[in-house]
Amino acid sequence: MMVNVSYEFVVDAMLGDLAKWLRILGKSTFYDPQAEDEKLLLVAKLNGAVLLTRDRGLYFKAVSQGVEALYLGELELDETLIKLNKTYGLRLEVDLFDTRCPLCNGRLIRKNREDVEEKVPAEVVSRYNVFLVCENCGHVYWPGSHLRRMREFLSRLKQRF
Numbered sequence: 466m467m468v469n470v471s472y473e474f475v476v477d478a479m480l481g482d483l484a485k486w487l488r489i490l491g492k493s494t495f496y497d498p499q500a501e502d503e504k505l506l507l508v509a510k511l512n513g514a515v516l517l518t519r520d521r522g523l524y525f526k527a528v529s530q531g532v533e534a535l536y537l538g539e540l541e542l543d544e545t546l547i548k549l550n551k552t553y554g555l556r557l558e559v560d561l562f563d564t565r566c567p568l569c570n571g572r573l574i575r576k577n578r579e580d581v582e583e584k585v586p587a588e589v590v591s592r593y594n595v596f597l598v599c600e601n602c603g604h605v606y607w608p609g610s611h612l613r614r615m616r617e618f619l620s621r622l623k624q625r626f
């Protein structure tokens with residue numbers, strides 16, 4: 466676990482996909498499927514973060530402790546993202562200058578081809594000019610088909626507004 470990180474959102478163990486999306490959309494998000502309710506509540510409290518949960522019991526516990534929480538019930542991912550956009554102004558756009566590692570929440574730093582040459586396959590290096598490297602775990606990302614699909618998904622969401 467990283468030290469000295471502040472979180473904007475805390476999500477429960479059932480919301481792993483949402484955690485990845487929030488991180489990619491630039492939101493510092495605590496997600497640990499092993500964490501007990503008490504831990505989630507504590508992290509949310511210490512950070513002034515919003516707790517997102519599908520667990521009604523956890524939601525009421527949060528509210529009773531003065532932790533800001535949003536109960537997501539059975540909302541699908543797309544509905545959840547729209548709700549977070551409306552409630553907290555979540556930006557429904559991937560900004561490569563403000564994005565985080567979906568695996569560990571570390572900030573992604575833009576790097577040039579020369580910086581990542583030794584870490585990614587040669588055919589990838591030759592195809593892209595910009596790479597993103599996680600400052601925490603070192604994972605290297607590049608703007609390939611996965612990013613394109615995410616952007617398509619987000620633009621479909623925005624058409625519903």
Ligand SMILES: [Zn+2]
Nearest residue numbers: 566569599602
């Ligand atoms: Zn990482």
